[in-house]
Amino acid sequence: MRFEPGQTIVRRYVRGEWLMWAQAMRVIRDDADGLLLWQPVGGDFATLVDAGGASAHEVSPDAMVSPVLEARGWLYSDVLILMPADAAYSVWWFFQEGVFTGWYVNLEAPFTRRDDGVETTDHVLDVVATAEREWRWKDVEEFAGRIGHPLYFDADEAPVIRAEGERLIKLIEAAEFPFDDTYTGFRADPSWPAPRFPGPL
Template identity: 60%
Template sequence: MPFAPNQMVVRRYVRAGRTTFAKPMRVVRDDADGLLLWMPVGTEVAQLTDHDGSTLHDRPLHEMKEPSLVRRKWRHWSILVLMPPGAAYSVWWFFSAEGAFGGWYVNLETPFTRRPEGVDTTDLVLDVVVSPDRSWEWKDEDEFAAAVGAPDYFDAATAGAIRAEGERLIELAKAGAFPFDGAYTDFRPDPAAAQLIGEIIPPLQ
């Protein structure tokens, strides 16, 4: 059953049966083209963090000693996130606090599954940053290389498929094809959705 416009949901990353990131977001639309979500800068999110303040960007999950979910504010950019059905990625549109478009972000991830209160996916570590002029660069390549063969991550063959999907999205960006064709770059949320989402993440375990 689709989510309703302006409904608040939680987009979660999960790995090895535990939540690694939780973002409360508002639904813009949910239809055959995908789930489109909005989260303004300043929203409280929860990120898996080790006892020394390190995150999964610093070390893989199996090397963490005492990880727990820590609440913090989402900084820098408001984001509009498109999750196409069955896709191994999401595309994010970045907006400044004043509403200026700042570029795209391709987050490589497993196809999402639904829960009554939101959606789950597993982050595949490698990402692509696309500037407004459609120049691009890989992000987190070192972290991606370190994850290959690590417990709870992926083998070399799967890593090759993940990179190939990123390369396919890069070609779309270079061609100015959807979702890099200017769609949503002038997006403005409904006034209700523009407000900070507030406390909808459930108590952290």
């Protein structure tokens, strides 16, 4: 099943029985190279928080008190996300007022398709790179703290996750796809409205 260009779908992160994160995204392309999605500032977005406002970065979902999926508008940069088929990562291109500002590598499980979108499980550890390809690890302490937690990954899986990040860092340093100039000049159609959730999450 392929999604159609222009279609609005939901990109979800799940962990066990919990829906952790959801984004309403516009399909740019869906083919053998992967799924390419767009979300501008103001598009629908939701994230799991507990009664005190703590996010999954601060506490695992099984330890949250009265967790709820809190709907918000997307408040960050406009973002283009490539989810290659069968890959354990997604690559994000960030734009501020149409200007490319850098990449984000989100390490995650290969995605699965649903009728209204896709879902994956976040691997916590990420890589951030500037437009000049200066990179850094993100969420290193959180990643280390989750090793062995039954909802996350064990001591055998964690090095595999990190190795995938290291492989992608080499591509950043070499300015190889997807960290060349591909998509850095992307411009959204100005007639596109901000994507909204097409139905219940």
